[in-house]
Amino acid sequence: MNRLIIILIGVLATTSVFAQGPPIFTETPILLGLDGGGMRTFGRFIVKENATVYVQPLAIPYNLGSKTQIGIAGRFININPNNFESVSGFGDLTFFLKQQLYQKDGKGKTFRIIAKLDQVFPTGKTSSMPSIGSDSWQSLLSLVTGYVTLKYGIYGQVGYNITSNGLPDNLIYNAAFVYPLLPQKYPPNQLNLNIGINGNFFTDVNSNTILASGGIQWINSKTALFEAGLQIPIVEEVPEAQKTNYVLTFGTRILIF
Amino acid sequence: MKTLLKTGIITLLTFATFILSTTNVNAQTKSETDKTYIKIEVDGLSCPFCAYGLEKKLKQAGAKDVLIQLKEGEATMSVSKDQQPTEDELQKIVKDAGFTPKEITFSTTPFKMKKDEK
Helix, strand or coil: CHHHHHHHHHHHCCCCCCCCCCCCCCCCCCCCCCCCCEEEEEEEEEEECCEEEEEEEEEEEEECCCCEEEEEEEEEEEEEECCCCCEEEECCEEEEEEEEEEEEEECCEEEEEEEEEEEEECCCCCCCCCCCCCCCCEEEEEEEEEEEECCCEEEEEEEEEEECCCCCCEEEEEEEEEEECCCCCCCCCEEEEEEEEEEEEECCCCEEEEEEEEEEEEECCCCEEEEEEEEEEEEECCCHHHCEEEEEEEEEEEECC | CHHHHHHHHHHHHHHHHHHHHHHHHHHHHHHHHCEEEEEEEEECCCCCCCHHHHHHHHHHCCCEEEEEECCCCEEEEEEEHHHCCCHHHHHHHHHHCCCEEEEEEEECCCCCCCHHHC
């Protein structure tokens, strides 16, 4: 089961490297027209019945034009099982590619669809118990869509993750609603409320997990935002001892240049 | 004698003030005539955080005093006349920033802005 957690960490760690006041737990279809210079990191505590997992990813994107973005994400992971010694180390590396497929803009609003590929390389440490790396090549292909206006944003993502080395494939499905609590203006001074769901269905073992997500985002400069969120499982078809109590996330996204 | 001296000083100060203000007005007028003011209607400006990409690209192209108004879906700026971009160049900048350009207006005088978006 530990490897299942690592799969989730691998495929979710690159989520929405940066965007406007993007959803915290769902991908965004908006690719900023920046020639690189952005990065995202956050600390995520996954508190389970039998362990606490801490993940600190760092994702760096680079735009190859206004419709294509590539990037790489690495992560530091610490697993602290209840009855064993804690282990830590660098997890799997993920390469990602985003390609915009559709864009329809209006005054103060946009609707976009992108395709996204997350390729996870099994570079993480596997010598420890529990293992830090997934020891599995994974390819997640997703469709990401969003309708964003100055009053609200609705985001959705559906993707299929093909795994190797005996791990079950999984279907991910995320949806988010972002509501700005302050009037939208530029330079930004934003406080955004995020709510959503994050689902994961392991197809080979018919196991489903759905997390209800909520969070808040604070943006008071052109180049940095801060966010915090909480996820609570509402459906979790796993053995009792491996159940997740909650997931806490604190993070920042920064445009460097 | 004292009154005469006082009157003389006041006259001199008034004259000096007049000369200085005239020079300043001339300088300002010259500076303003060297500039072109541009307003671009931009569709897709739905988020403050992503407007930074547009501001950055406009500044890279030599634009000054870039002001982005989300509600109006507009970006205004000034450029020196010798660096004035063409309409096609401005459209490309907006597209590269990930937005859709609409009407582009060039003016020799600054555009009026809404206070709450400044």
